[in-house]
Amino acid sequence: MKIKLFFLIIFTTQLFSLTIVLNSAKFNDKPYAILHIKDSEPVDCKIAPQSKNKKIYLCKFNKIINTPIESKEMPLVTIDFLEKKKEFYVRIEPKVHSRLVETKSPLYLVDEVSSIKSNDIKNQWSIFLYDKIILGKKPLNENINFPIHYPKNIKPYIGALDLNGAPISYVQSKDIELYVDLKENFKNKKYNKVANDSIDIIKKYPNTIFKNEFILYRLKAIDIGLDTKDQRITKNFDPHDIIKEGKAWMKLFPSDSNIPEILMLIAKSYLKIGFKADANYFMDILISEYKDSLYTKKAILIFADSLYNNDEKDKAIKLYLDVLYSVQDLDVAAEAAIRLSDKEMNRGKTDQAKTYLLKVLEANHEYLLQDIEGSYRLAKKLASNKLYDMASKVSDTLLHDLDVDYKNREEIVKNSGLWHAKANEIQNAHDRLKQYLEEYKYGIYRDEVQASLDELFFELNETNETKLANYYDVLIDRYPDKIGKRALVEKSKLLLSQKKYKDVLGMDSVLKSIDEDNKRSNQVLKAASALVVLNLKDDTCTRAISYMEKYSLKIEGFDKSKLFNCLITTSRFKQAKKLSEVEAKNGTLEKRNIWMQKHLLSLYKLNEHERVLNMGEDIVKMSRALKIEPSDDTLEMIFFSLVKLDKFEKAIDVAKRIEKSSGNKFKNSDIYIVIVKKAEEKRDDLLLSEYANKIISLQKKHKNYIYTPAVELSLIAALQRLGKIEDALVVALDLLDKQISNKEKIRVYYNAGELSMKLNKNSDAKKYFEKCKNIKAESSWKDICKQNLSLL
Incomplete structure (x- = not known):
C-alpha cells in the first residue's frame, strides 16, 4: 500500500476566532482532503442537497466581518464567503464526493462519551473530500451502544480570580450587601451618605473586590453634590478632593474600565478651580486614549461650557456639535443638543436652537425628565425667545407623568396652554387651558387663563405657523360673525404665505361676499399673479394667460419677454402687438x-x-x-x-x-419650397432647379424628406424642359431609392422610362415601364406605362 501524505494549509482566516484549514494528501495516488472549520463560538453547518451525488455545505456564524474575503478555488473544492445582515456564511461546494463530520471535543475534555448524535450546535466541523473511496467500508456494528464514563479524569477547573490573580472567596458576603446598598443610595440621590459610607466600608473591608466601585461612587456623589450646591457636601468637600482621590484611584486601578469616568471628574474639577492647563492635560488623555467613551464626550461638553463662559463661544459651539454628531448614546446626544439649543438662544439664533431641541424631542424626550426644574427653565427661556411651539412641547413632556403634587405643576399647566396658543396650536392650547380650569378651580392663575381662552383668537398673531389653517377652519365653522370673517381673511393670508395659491383662488367667492364693496381680495390677486409667474416660468402658456384674463391682471410685475411669447402661443396677437410696441420704444x-x-x-x-x-x-x-x-x-x-x-x-x-x-439650417427648406412653387408658376425652370436642388441637399444632409417626392418631381419636369434629360433621369433614379408610396413609385418609374426613351435607352425604358406596370396600385400613370410598353 503506497501512501503519500502532504498536509497543506491552504489558508487560515481569522474572523474574530474563526479558522478554516484544508489538509490534502494522496492514498495509492488517490487525492483526498479534509477541510476543518473551527470557531470559539457555535457554528451551524448544514447540507444543501443538489443533484444526484452533489452537495453544498453552508456554515453560519453569528458575526460580521469588516474586510471582504476573496473566494478560494481549489482542485477538490470551491469556498465562498457571504455576508447577509448580521450573519456571515461560508459556502463550501465540493467538486468530488464529500461527507460532513461533527468534530467532537477531545476525550479529556468530557466526562462521558456517547455515539448518540447530539443536537447541540458544534464549534468544530470537518468535511472529508475524495474522488474515489480510499478505504473499504467498515461493517456497521448494530449492537447496543452504552456511554463510556471517565469519572476519574475530570478536566481541571479554576474559579474566579481577583485583580491580583488570587482565587476569590465568598465566605463573607457582607461587602456585597453594602455595595448594593451604596448603589441604591446613589440612585435615590443620597449623595452625602454615599460619600461618607464608601470610606467606612473600605476601612471595614480593605480587601473588598468592590473597592474601585466604592471610591468611584464616592467621587461621583461628591461631584454631584458640588454641582447642586448641597451644603452637606460643600461643607466637607471641594474640587481638590476629587482631584486628589481621583489620581489615587487611577494608581490603584490603572486598568479599570471606569478610568474614563475618573478622568472626566478630574478634568471637570480642574476646570472648576480654574486650572485650565491641568484640565487640558486630562482632556488630552481622554481624547487620545478613550476617544469613543461616553465620558470623553461628557468631558468635552463640560470643557465646552468653560469655553463658552470665557467668551470663546464659537469654539464651544463647535465642540457641542462634534459631540452631537459623533456620540452614539442618546442621553449624551440629548445633553449636547440641549446645550446647543440654550447657547444658540443666547446668541439670538432661535432657528438653530429649535433645530437642536427637536432632535431631543424626536429621539429622546425622556431625557428632559431627568432634571424637571432645569427642563422647565429651558421651556421658559424658549418662550422668552418666542419659540412657543418648542416651549409647549417641552412642557407637554414634563406634564406627561408629572406628580400632581409637584410644586410648580400649576404654573407649568398654565404656561403650557399659553405657549400652545402663541404657537397657533389651537386645540392643544384649548385643551390645556381647560385642563387648568378643571384641575385648579381656585388657582392663582385662573383669571389669566380664562382671559386667554376668551381672547385666544386675537393673540394668534403668528401667521407663519403651519397649524394656523386648521384653527381658522374651526373659527370659520364656529363663528358666522366678524371673528369668522376675520378668520377667512387670515386663512387666505396664511395660504398665500405657504404658496398654496390654488387654495386661495378657491376662496375668491367667499372673500368677495365679506367685502363691503364686493371687491376681489388682494390675497386672491396675489395668488393669481404668483400662479402666472410659475406658469410663465414653466412655459405653460394657456394657464398663465387664463389666470391673467380671469383675474384681470395687469402685465406689470411679470417677465414681459415670457409673457409676449405666451401671448403669441395662445394667439393673443393684438395684446402681443400692444406689449411689444411699448417695450420697443424704451x-x-x-x-x-x-x-x-x-x-x-x-x-x-x-x-x-x-x-x-x-x-x-x-x-x-x-x-x-x-x-x-x-x-x-x-x-x-x-x-x-x-x-x-x-x-x-x-x-x-x-x-x-x-x-x-x-445655409445649412433645415428650416431654410421652408423658404426654398416657396421659391420652387413660385418658379414653377412663372415657368422659371432655372430658378426652380437651383432651389429644388438646395432642398434635396438639405433633406439628404438632415435625413428629413418632408418635401419628397414633390420637389424631385418638379425638378425632373424642369430639367426636362431645360433639355437636361440625363440630369432628370439621375434625379428620378435617386428618388426611387427613397421611401415613397407605390402610387408615387408608379409615376417615378414612368418618368424614368420616358427619360430613358428620350436617351434611346429602350431596354432600360422597357425595364422601368415593366416595374411601373407590376406595382400593385391604381394610377393613370400606370396605364401610360402599359401603353408605352406596347409601343416598345
Whole structure:
C-alpha cells in the first residue's frame, strides 16, 4: 500500500476566532482532503442537497466581518464567503464526493462519551473530500451502544480570580450587601451618605473586590453634590478632593474600565478651580486614549461650557456639535443638543436652537425628565425667545407623568396652554387651558387663563405657523360673525404665505361676499399673479394667460419677454402687438432691437405685411448700427411678407441673405419650397432647379424628406424642359431609392422610362415601364406605362 501524505494549509482566516484549514494528501495516488472549520463560538453547518451525488455545505456564524474575503478555488473544492445582515456564511461546494463530520471535543475534555448524535450546535466541523473511496467500508456494528464514563479524569477547573490573580472567596458576603446598598443610595440621590459610607466600608473591608466601585461612587456623589450646591457636601468637600482621590484611584486601578469616568471628574474639577492647563492635560488623555467613551464626550461638553463662559463661544459651539454628531448614546446626544439649543438662544439664533431641541424631542424626550426644574427653565427661556411651539412641547413632556403634587405643576399647566396658543396650536392650547380650569378651580392663575381662552383668537398673531389653517377652519365653522370673517381673511393670508395659491383662488367667492364693496381680495390677486409667474416660468402658456384674463391682471410685475411669447402661443396677437410696441420704444438700443423683432412677429401674425416690411427695414438698419445680424426668424418673416405682397424679386434677395448667414439650417427648406412653387408658376425652370436642388441637399444632409417626392418631381419636369434629360433621369433614379408610396413609385418609374426613351435607352425604358406596370396600385400613370410598353 503506497501512501503519500502532504498536509497543506491552504489558508487560515481569522474572523474574530474563526479558522478554516484544508489538509490534502494522496492514498495509492488517490487525492483526498479534509477541510476543518473551527470557531470559539457555535457554528451551524448544514447540507444543501443538489443533484444526484452533489452537495453544498453552508456554515453560519453569528458575526460580521469588516474586510471582504476573496473566494478560494481549489482542485477538490470551491469556498465562498457571504455576508447577509448580521450573519456571515461560508459556502463550501465540493467538486468530488464529500461527507460532513461533527468534530467532537477531545476525550479529556468530557466526562462521558456517547455515539448518540447530539443536537447541540458544534464549534468544530470537518468535511472529508475524495474522488474515489480510499478505504473499504467498515461493517456497521448494530449492537447496543452504552456511554463510556471517565469519572476519574475530570478536566481541571479554576474559579474566579481577583485583580491580583488570587482565587476569590465568598465566605463573607457582607461587602456585597453594602455595595448594593451604596448603589441604591446613589440612585435615590443620597449623595452625602454615599460619600461618607464608601470610606467606612473600605476601612471595614480593605480587601473588598468592590473597592474601585466604592471610591468611584464616592467621587461621583461628591461631584454631584458640588454641582447642586448641597451644603452637606460643600461643607466637607471641594474640587481638590476629587482631584486628589481621583489620581489615587487611577494608581490603584490603572486598568479599570471606569478610568474614563475618573478622568472626566478630574478634568471637570480642574476646570472648576480654574486650572485650565491641568484640565487640558486630562482632556488630552481622554481624547487620545478613550476617544469613543461616553465620558470623553461628557468631558468635552463640560470643557465646552468653560469655553463658552470665557467668551470663546464659537469654539464651544463647535465642540457641542462634534459631540452631537459623533456620540452614539442618546442621553449624551440629548445633553449636547440641549446645550446647543440654550447657547444658540443666547446668541439670538432661535432657528438653530429649535433645530437642536427637536432632535431631543424626536429621539429622546425622556431625557428632559431627568432634571424637571432645569427642563422647565429651558421651556421658559424658549418662550422668552418666542419659540412657543418648542416651549409647549417641552412642557407637554414634563406634564406627561408629572406628580400632581409637584410644586410648580400649576404654573407649568398654565404656561403650557399659553405657549400652545402663541404657537397657533389651537386645540392643544384649548385643551390645556381647560385642563387648568378643571384641575385648579381656585388657582392663582385662573383669571389669566380664562382671559386667554376668551381672547385666544386675537393673540394668534403668528401667521407663519403651519397649524394656523386648521384653527381658522374651526373659527370659520364656529363663528358666522366678524371673528369668522376675520378668520377667512387670515386663512387666505396664511395660504398665500405657504404658496398654496390654488387654495386661495378657491376662496375668491367667499372673500368677495365679506367685502363691503364686493371687491376681489388682494390675497386672491396675489395668488393669481404668483400662479402666472410659475406658469410663465414653466412655459405653460394657456394657464398663465387664463389666470391673467380671469383675474384681470395687469402685465406689470411679470417677465414681459415670457409673457409676449405666451401671448403669441395662445394667439393673443393684438395684446402681443400692444406689449411689444411699448417695450420697443424704451431702453437701450440692444433691448429695443430685441423688442422690435418681437413686434415684427406680432405684425406678421396679424397679417400686417406692409408694416412687417417697414419694421423689418428699421430692424436691419438698427442691426447694422449695432454691428449684429438680424435674426433668421426676422428675415424669414420679411421673406414671407414679400411673397405675400408679390414682391418676389426682393424675396429672392432676402432668401439669399438667409442662405448666406445659415445655409445649412433645415428650416431654410421652408423658404426654398416657396421659391420652387413660385418658379414653377412663372415657368422659371432655372430658378426652380437651383432651389429644388438646395432642398434635396438639405433633406439628404438632415435625413428629413418632408418635401419628397414633390420637389424631385418638379425638378425632373424642369430639367426636362431645360433639355437636361440625363440630369432628370439621375434625379428620378435617386428618388426611387427613397421611401415613397407605390402610387408615387408608379409615376417615378414612368418618368424614368420616358427619360430613358428620350436617351434611346429602350431596354432600360422597357425595364422601368415593366416595374411601373407590376406595382400593385391604381394610377393613370400606370396605364401610360402599359401603353408605352406596347409601343416598345
